[in-house]
Amino acid sequence: NLSDKLQRSFKNLRGQGAITDENISDAMREIRLALLESDVNLDVATNLVEQIRAKAMGSQIATALSPSEQIVKIVHDELVALLGKDIAKFKTASQPPSVILMAGLQGSGKTTTSGKLAAWLKKGGHRPMLVSVDVYRPAAREQLAIVARSINASLYEGKLIDGEAATDSVLRLAKEAKRDAANFGCDILIVDTAGRLGIDQVLMDEMARLKALLNPSEILFVADAMTGQDAVKSAKAFNDLLTITGAVLTKMDGDARGGAALSIRQITGAPIKFIGTGEKPDAFEPFHPDRIVSRIMGMGDIATLLERAEEKLDRGKAESFAKKALSGDGFSLEDFREQLRQIKKLGSMKSIMKMLPSVGPFAGMAQAAENVDEKQFGRVEAIINSMTNKERRNSDIINGPRRKRIAAGSGTTVQEVNNLLRQHAQMSKMFKTMGGGGGMKQQQRLMA
Ligand code: GDP
Ligand code: MG
DSSP, rough: OHHHHHHHHHHHHTTSSSSOOOHHHHHHHHHHHHHHHHOOOOOEEEEHHHHHHHHHHHTTOOOOSSSHHHHHHHHHHHHHHHHHHOOOOOOOOSSEEEEEEEEETTSSSSSHHHHHHHHHHHEEEEEEEEEEOSSSHHHHHHHHHHHHHHHHHHEEEEHHHHHHHHHHHHHHHHHHHHHHHHHHTTSEEEEEEOSSSSSSSHHHHHHHHHHHOOOOOOOEEEEGGTTTTHHHHHHHHHHHHHHEEEEEEEEESOOSSSSSHHHHHHHHOOOOEEEEEESSTTTTEOOOOOOHHHHTTSOOOOHHHHHHHHHHHHHHHHHHHHHHHSSTTTTOOHHHHHHHHHHTOOOOHHHHHTSSSSGGGTHHHHHHTTOHHHHHHHHHHHHHSSSSEEEEEEEGGGGHHHHHHHHHHHHOHHHHHHHHHHHHHHHHHHHHHHTTTTHHHHHHHHHH
C-alpha cells in the first residue's frame, strides 16, 4: 500500500545531505507508483508528483529537516491541499425541509449511510426524516425501515400503487415525503434512491428528475472506497449529470487506504464530506482531510482515535481504575473486565490497531491487526463472567476445582482460565511496581 511504499522510498533518502535531482527521482517514482496502486487516477497522480518534485527541489536550502522528512512533509501538505484543508460544511436550505439526495451504485452503502446520516443529524439537534424511493426492490424499502427503527428516526413509508409506472412512483413518493416532513416539523429529508450495478440511463434520468423536483441542498455521492477506480468513474458520471455537492466514502474500515478520496475530489471538484467506518449506525464521521492523508501515508490516525476515546470512554472509570491499579491493592478481575468493556466501545481491535502509525513504536501494528482474534476478547470476558463475585475480587481463592467449574461455565478450557489468571497476576504486579514511588504521581498528572 501507499504507506509502505512511501516509507520505503523515504528510507532510501535517509542519511543523504540535501535533496538533489538524483536522490529524489527514485522517491518520486515510488510515490507515483504508490499513488496509482492506491487507486489515485493517472492524471491526478502525475500532476501531484510534478508538484511534489518542484516543491522538493525548491526546498533544498531549507531547515533542520532531513531530506526524507522534508519530502514527507511536502507530500503530506500537497495531499491535504488537494483534498481541501478543512472539514466541508454541510449545507441546509433556508426554507425547511432541506433535502439530501443520496446517489450511487448498488451496494455502495446508500441505505446504510442514509441511516448513519440521520443518526448523526439527530445528535446535532436536527429532526431528520428518511424515505426510500427504491421502488424496484421491495427489500430495499424494508431495509431502510429497519434502519430507521434502529436509530429511532422518522420514516415516510408511503404506498405503491398497482399499475403505476416506476418512475412515477419514485417521484410521487419523494413529493409526498417532502410534504410529510414539512407537516411533521422534520427539518431534513434524506432520500435514499435505487442503485444499479452500473451507470444506466433509466436510473440517471430518474435522478435528474428527482433533483429537479426536490431542489436538494445536498446531493451526496456514496462511494465504496474498496472499489477504487470504478468508484472514481461512477463519481464522474453522476457528477456530470447531477453536479454532486459532496461525496461519502464508505467501507473505510476495510483495506482501502483512501486513494479514491483524492481522485474523486480532484475529478468532481466536490469535497468528501463523510466517511463510513463500519456497518453500525455510529460508524460514521465527518471527513478530516489531514487525518486521511496521515492514514494514507502511514502516519496513523491518532487524532481520530483520541476523539473516539474522548467520546466513548468513561473518564471517571478510567481514572479510578488507574488509581486502584497503581495503589498497593492492585486491580481485581472485576476491574479488568470493566477495562475490557471500555476498550470494546472504541470499536474492533482491528480498527483500533489500524489507526496507529505504521512507523515508530507501532511499526507492524497494522500488519498484526490482520491476525487479531476478536473472539479472544469475548472468551476472556466469558471466563470472568463465569466467576463468582468473590472470585473476581480475590483471584487467589481460585483453586483447581474452581478453575474447572469456570472453564465449563464459560465454554473455555482450564488452560485458558490458567492463562488469564497468570496474565492478570503479572499485570497486577507490574502496575503495583509502577505505582511505587514517582510512578503514581506521574500517572495522575498525565490524566489530569
Ligand atoms: P446500497 O445498495 O447502496 O443501499 O448499499 P447498502 O447500504 O445496502 O450497503 C451494502 C453493504 O455494505 C451492506 O452489507 C452494508 O452493511 C455494507 N456497508 C455500508 N457501509 C459500510 C461501511 O462503512 N463499512 C462496512 N464494513 N460495511 C458497510
Ligand atoms: Mg439501498
